[in-house]
Amino acid sequence: MRGQADLSREIPVSSSFAETKNNILSGLTVALALVPEAIAFALVAHVNPLTGLYAAFIMCLITAMLGGRPGMISGATGSMAVVMVALVAQHGVEYLFATVVVLGLLQVTFGLFKFGKFIRMVPHPVMLGFVNGLAIVIFMAQLHHFKQAGADGSLQWLHGSAMFVMLGLVALSMAIIYLLPRLTRAVPSALAAIIIVALLTQVAGIHTRTVGDLASIKGGLPPFHIADVPWNLATLKVVFPYALILSIIGLTESLLTLNLIDDMTETRGQPNRECVAQGIGNVVSGLFSSMGGCAMIGQSMINVNAGATRRLSGIVAGIALLCFILFASGLIERIPLAALVGVMFVVSEKTFEWGSVRVFGKVPRADALVVVTVTVVTVFTDLAIAVVAGVVISALVFAWQHAKQIRVDVRDDKDGRRVYALRGALFFASAAQFAELFTPRDDPADVIIEFRDARVMDHSAIEAIDALAGRYQQLGKRLQLRHLSEDCRELLHRARDMIEVNVMEDPHYHLADDRLG
Incomplete structure (x- = not known):
């Protein structure tokens, strides 16, 4: 880590007009980027898209207000959704809501017992592997937007003019994001790309896939709902193993993202406070018919790269997302998926630590092995398993090296x-x-x-x-x-x-x- 400042004494959110504007505009950009992600992860977990959107709203708002890392964005995530799908398939969505409440309570407990501090012990090669793995996951998650259901119901790649239009709009949005900052930084380039591409498709009558093709986002306020399950020991035996796994995955991703933002901003977050905030967010999510979640590295990178590192950006993102659901669903559903895919491709490129590739051959082989292992395991299996594997390999290498010195x-x-x-x-x-x-x-x-x-x-x-x-x-x-x-x-x-x-x-x-x- 580079020089760090303590965030326990926060700088006021409205310290300047420019800072406030950056946080508000970045929050709006993040809210737009959250929509397709939340829908996609809800579909992965086999639940209603609104279940994912409500989770994004609740997690984003609560962690922004209470969390230990201003500027970090939370919402429904794929790493947790892939675990939830088995629970939903076997026991139904009501058991998912109960599980989310229990996992939230576990995370609060971890935070109160100050387990969050142990994330500081994660070796740097593991951090590099985590970042590179998630960058690849973010990239690969966008590829399904280049597919559509065929006549037999199976997903097939777009072809012909549909593919060329999609690729062209993606390239345009990426070009705007990279080139606009050379002209002006008055507006976040990602937000400008989304608006320009959306207006272009409407004015020019270009037909391409939109957010509305994924699912309708129209809905009301998230309803308060206590999971309709027997609250007894038998239910606890079902939900607790899932809750424990999800709590560990969620905190691992959240705290590693916190470390990454700490390094980028040269500040120091509060991991134990973040554990408690993540837990409170998940408890509330489970009580309001949503799937819960954790920190999202992609949306967090959008936020931080736009210069928004205060709580206001996350609060704006959460409130804006709810407003989309309540009042602006028709407008948001017309946004081209290509614009959002372009934003996430840029996020993937900026998240990947290209320097880790250049140092191969210059660092110890064991460190290079850890980076590659964590990256591959993150992509093909599970984040928590990847981090544990990286830490174990690092520990064994450390032990072997010191064993030879006696x-x-x-x-x-x-x-x-x-x-x-x-x-x-x-x-x-x-x-x-x-x-x-x-x-x-x-x-x-x-x-x-x-x-x-x-x-x-x-x-x-x-x-x-x-x-x-x-x-x-x-x-x-x-x-x-x-x-x-x-x-x-x-x-x-x-x-x-x-x-x-x-x-x-x-x-x-x-x-x-x-x-x-």
Whole structure:
């Protein structure tokens, strides 16, 4: 991370007219981009499109007001929708609403217990893989807009003039987004692209697929509705596993997106507060007939790239989305999908960390492996699995590298005792190599292990020391430890009932002889 400022003391939303204008216009752009995404993810989860739109409105508004990362946008997401589909197919949509409430409560609990801070431990290569994977997912998610239902009901690629018109409008919208900032930044280029392409198709009478071809977005206020399920232990057994998985996926995506925006804006969000806000948003979503959600990296990138990093942009996006549903459904349904696809293609390109490709060959192979692994797993399976896999690989590489660093310098002191000066960390990965460093049969009767430059890290280290002491004891020889650090000494002291070794009188720490005996 680069230099960061604390967001606990927020800058006022209306600090300047230009900033307020940027936040409002960016919020409107985000709201337009949320519509097709919310509909698409609702269809993935096999629920009514309004269920996804209501989720986008509720999650966006609540997390914008209460969350720990101003500027981040939340809504219905594909990573959660692909898990929900199995639940809906087996038990129905009412069980989905109950699950969303439970997952929200779990997320609030995670936030209150300050589990969000652990996201800071995610290695940088995992972050790169996460970003690159989601960039590819965003790109691939747009490709289904280039398909339509055939005569047999199956999806088929557009062809002929329909495909050329779609590609042309996509290219036009992307060109506007890239070129307009060179002329003016008075209006977000993504919003300008949507408006220009929409007006062009209406004025020129160009026939192309629109938002209305996906589904109608006309509706009323989201209704308050307690899930019509038996609220008993049997229901909890059904919904809890899904709720736990969804809560982890949602928080993983949200907190990694928070980290990414922190890095882009050189500020510091509050992950625990964001966990609580995400949870409250999902609880409310479940009580108002919607599918819940989490942070959306694509819409968040649209928002941040437009210079909107305050709560106002998310609040405007949420309110605007509700207004679309209530009052402007007919107008929004006429927006060409090509314009929105062009916006998301640009988001995908800007999200992908192209620098991670250029550094291949310049960084350790293990880090490159982590980046590629997380990227591939994110694309083909699940975000949470990808991040866990990346963290596990990074941890194993770290352990392997440090296991190779353990070594000893051997000398005999003036009293004829053999002194092994140990260097490095003694833990599960280095325990086997540790045992091979000693030659009990060839050593004199008194042997000392010098721990001045070594650390005892875990239970495996204790067992390795005890096993070594046993080898010396069988030969009638004595093994003693010297110059243990405070934490190593405490670790061995807690295990005194498990092992039989001698800790020498240490003039630095004033240890007692045979304390562990």
